[in-house]
Structure formats: structure tokens, C-alpha cells
Amino acid sequence: MRNLDPLFTPRSVAILGASNDETKYGNWISVQALRMGDRRPLYLVNRRGEPVLGRPTFKRLADLPEPVDLVVITVPAKGFDEAVDDALAAGATAIVAITSGFAELGDEGRATQMAVAERIRAAGAVLLGPNCLGVLDTTSDLFLVSNPLPCGPVGLVSQSGNMALELSKFLADRGLGFSRFASLGNQADLGAADLIRAYARHPGTEVIAAYCEDFQDGRAFVAAAGEAVAAGKPVVLLTVGRSAASNRAAMSHTGALTSGNDVIDAACRAAGVDRVHSPREMADLVAALHRHGSKRARRVAVIADGGGHASTASDIADANGLAVNEFRPSLVAALKAELPPSAGVANPVDLAGAGEQDITSFGRVIDLVLADPDIDSVLVTGYFGGYGDYGPELAAREIATATVMAEHVHRHGKPLALHTMCADSAAADELRRNGIGVFRVVDDAARTLGMLADHADHRPAARQLPPPAEPVTESGYWDARELLKAGGIAFPAARLTTDVLAAAEEIGYPVVLKAMGLLHKSDAGGVAIGLSTQDELRAAHADMVQRLNVAEYCVEQMAGGGVELIVGVRRDSRFGAVLMVGLGGVFAEILKDVAFALAPVTPEEAETLLRGLKAAPLLQGARGRQPVDLAAAAQAVAAISEVGAAHPEIAELEVNPLLATPAGCLGLDARIVLVKN
Incomplete structure (x- = not known):
């Protein structure tokens, strides 16, 4: 692990390129840097030596009265090389490069930034960027970004500056902000894995959010994220799904069936990372994880003050993987005693006008439902928050009920998401102040509970790659067959x-x-x-x-009958060996009943993949057939994953079909595609 203390908790800071020009980063970052006050010495460096923002400046870093830990470089690309040399000479052990004009412009710029990064590493320093937005640590009063950002418990790593700014607004709306923020930029030196590992050890960070477009060393990302999750710091990822796997020409069924998103999903499962698809989703899940941690949420009670909302919310909850199960008889009886005869009490709960007649019934119903051991979470939907419009007396009772609802949630320790069509009401604000998630759209509320449920169900399973085996040089069927036989796969x-x-x-x-x-x-x-x-x-x-x-x-x-599986290992340029398993045979690409994991996997993990296939009933003896030896099939899948992971020279390794029978497993065909030199 590299020492990032000079980046986040420097003893002194210099901004090279400080400016009064309000169109330049050198001005924007200087404005924010002045918020540090007397926390540490701040030196503004301007080649003309003119005052900046009313502060004296230095013409060169060499003129500073003391060495500095951290230098922020905002000068144009043509002066960047010299600026780095000056920063290192001034004692900097961390450099933040705002300067753009490198890898994002092509190969020549990439070569330049790589050479600079190597020079910085050789000097024992670290580089953030180039082409980045800056760095922030609100726990150490370090404000070296272009924009003011809210404070809070979230550590953000982002390859996009604008994405970070949008997320900051969503988080601020939810009463949250950043403990740390590092803008990755081109990742010439420090990457997402380095930052995540540092955040995992940072006491002020509770949840880690990451926006990545290029993972570089994907296995390092998985390892770092897995460490963070194991340390109790959830990691939420937003990515555009780029991967070399989605851009290469497919040479096998495995290649044709594997996309970049499949690889990233497999990596997320291995590390226990929660993947989201938009900044708003990220903010919702981060806020929920901050409130509830790893609490279970799968079995949900739906509570509404109208039949339409109750039915609609139940359908949406189901679509988000939540189980709206019928209540046990004792809970049904307790709810009947609290609500009008016309109320629905089996799940979903329809208060049937109880809101207008007795607003406090919301609190009692929520208390009863949360107390039930069969319920993990609650989704409230409808008009709560709007009853106050009927008069000041009802408004006061509604606000008081909101407080009681929040007390019940905290006492029972179970997640509750509330959707209301009156999200700007005083009662809704009261819920927010008490740490309850309030949503304007029921889809968002249900999706957030669904994501919480998935998070609680995560079982990280990242394994170390085996040491490389003796390289394979031939790729014919017989060579593939003999390689797999040596790895434990039986063939006729x-x-x-x-x-x-x-x-x-x-x-x-x-x-x-x-x-x-x-x-x-x-x-x-x-x-x-x-x-x-x-x-x-x-x-x-x-x-x-x-x-x-x-x-x-x-x-x-000739082999007998059984269930044909396809098992393949494909090498992704970022994440390495990726396992695919699914229903095989000549129609594998048409049926596309497949599952993915980072290779290698254990037999137990392989069995979980097999049981998750749509075709799993065929393995278990559907329509009077004998069940296959699932343990033998899982052992074979795990063995194939080990072989593929141990041979980095193999781009694609595939057994199709792998015949699963009641008596064991046989490989009936195999192929190898070697990495092109």
C-alpha cells in the first residue's frame, strides 16, 4: 500500500499556476484552498509574482521558504514537465495534476504522461491525474478542488469531474457529503484501487463511492474493494461498462456470450461491490447504506393509504426483487384491531382512509409490522405528508406521527423507505431530519430497498490467481483435451x-x-x-x-445422454480470467442461459452458478429424468476455471459441451484460443 498521507493530510500545500482569472482552474482551486484557513501553510505560485486573491505569491517553487508536501499543478501542458521537476525539487511527495492534454489526446500524450509518472514514482512521490479536478479531505480541512463540495461520510473516487459534481448535489439533497474526494483523471499513477484502499483505512469514511471508466488493473480494484467491504466500508460503483471484452472479435462461444458488463458484474460480485446505473441511484443507495448498513431488506411489508398505491407498489417491489409475502395470522389479527373493517391487512396494507380519520394509525401499523420477525423492511407509499393541507390541527398531528414513525424505525433497526406525492411537506422534512429515506417516486423507494437487499445478500468470493503454469503453445482440440484432462476433467x-x-x-x-x-x-x-x-x-x-x-x-x-453445459474461461485485459457457465451444445449462443464469475472459483461457488441458471431444473431431474451429479458438475466447472486462470497465454478456453449425467461429467469437446502476440 502506498502512503497517501501527503495527498490527503499534507503539512503544507503549494498551488502552481494560481491566478486571478476567474476562467482558470488556478483561480477556482485557489479560492477553495483559502478555506483551509490556518490549518496548514498555503503558498500561491504565479510566474508574474502578482498578488492573487489579495494574497502575496511566489514566482517559483524554488522561492518558497520551506519544502512542501503537496503541489497542485494547473499550468498548461507545455509547462507541465518543468513544473513536475520543480515540484519534486521543492520536496513534494504528492502532486495533483489538474493540467490536461495528455492520454486523452492520443498515444503521444499517453507516452508523455507515462514518462512523467515514472519520474514521480522514482522520486518516491505520488501523482493524482493528470487531467483531474483535484483532491478533497474534509476531515483534514483540505479543499483543493474547483468547486465547493458538501461535507459528510462518503469517500468518492471519480474519473469524471462532472459526475462528481452531480453526485455531490444528489448527496446534499439527502443530507450527505464527502469525507474525501479524489478525481482520478487519466490515472497515470494513482488508480481507483489505491484510493479505495486508503479510504478503507480512513476513520472519517463510512461508505465508498466510485465512478470508473477504465479500471486499468481490474484485479487490484477487486482486491482493494474486497478489503474495504471486509472492513465494513461498503463500495458502490457506477461505471459505463467499458471493457476490452466487449470490443474484441469473439473467437468462441464464450467470447460471443461475454460482454463488458458481464465481466464488471462478475468483478462486483467477487468483491462484494454494489453496482448502480446512475448518479441518483448511487446517492440513494449510499444514503441507505449510511442509514442502515448491511441490514436485511428482502421480505418487505407494503403500507399504503389507498388501494391503487398498495397494488402498484407491490408490483414494483416484486420487480425489484423484494418479496411481498402474506403476513402471518397473528399480525393480520393485530392489524385488523387497529384499522377500519375495509382495510387490507394481508400485505400489502391498505389503511383505507385511516389517515384522515386517525393519522396516528400510521405509527401503530409501522410498529406492528416492523416487530414481526418475518418482515425485513417496510415500503410506505401514498399521501402521507399531504394530510397537513387539510388544516393546522391535522398538520401538527401528522408531523408528530412522522416523529413517532422514525422512532419505531430506529428502535426496530429495520430499513423503511417512504414514498410520498407530497415530498416537500413539513411531515416529509421531519422524517428526513430523523434519518428516514423519503422518495418522490415509488420506483426509487422500491429500487433502493431492493439494492439494500442485494447488498445484504452479497457473499464476496474473490480468490487469488494461481501461479502461472507451463505455457501452452498449441491450440488444437487434442491439445485442449490433454490440458484439461491433466486438470482433472474426464473425457471419453x-x-x-x-x-x-x-x-x-x-x-x-x-x-x-x-x-x-x-x-x-x-x-x-x-x-x-x-x-x-x-x-x-x-x-x-x-x-x-x-x-x-x-x-x-x-x-x-460415443457418450450417453445427459445435460449439455458450456464452460469457458476468457481473459479480459482488465480483470483477467473470467469464467462463463451455462446451457451448452450447438444452441448455446441462441439460448444465452449463462452465468459469470472471476476465475478461479471453488466447487461451492460453481454449484451456486449452476443452480442460478434458468435451465437448473434440467440438472435437478425435471419431467421424470434422473438428476445429474451436481457435485461432479460443479467440481468440473471449478477445475476448468483453475486451468484457465493458470494459463495467462490462453485468451479463451472452452469445454462445450460438458456432459452432466447422473454418474458424473464428461468433456465432449474443447478448444483453446491463444493470446495474439
């Missing part, structure tokens, strides 16, 4: 031969004939199955020789 008896008839006599009929040297043998007509006699084999062989002009063949014992 087979012979690699030019004399197919002799091989078949040795193995015994029926056999399968496979033409060698073809990437997609079935598509090319290079596989013939169920050959029961010499005549059938001779005819199939002659046909392939004529059509395919192939000399070498694999004669393989």
Missing part, C-alpha cells in the same frame, strides 16, 4: 489418428469422428456422431476428407 476414450478404422476397432463402437484443425468443427461439418459400424465410419471419413481436406482425426467413444 479417444485416439488421435490418421487410421480411423483401426482406432475405432480399438475403442469399440459406436464412435464419434472429429476432424482436427478446425476452430468450430460442428459448424464446418467436421463432427459425425453415433457411428455404429465400419461402413458408417468409412463414409463419414471419406466425406470429411473430400470437403475439409483434413488428414488427422480424433476417434472418440
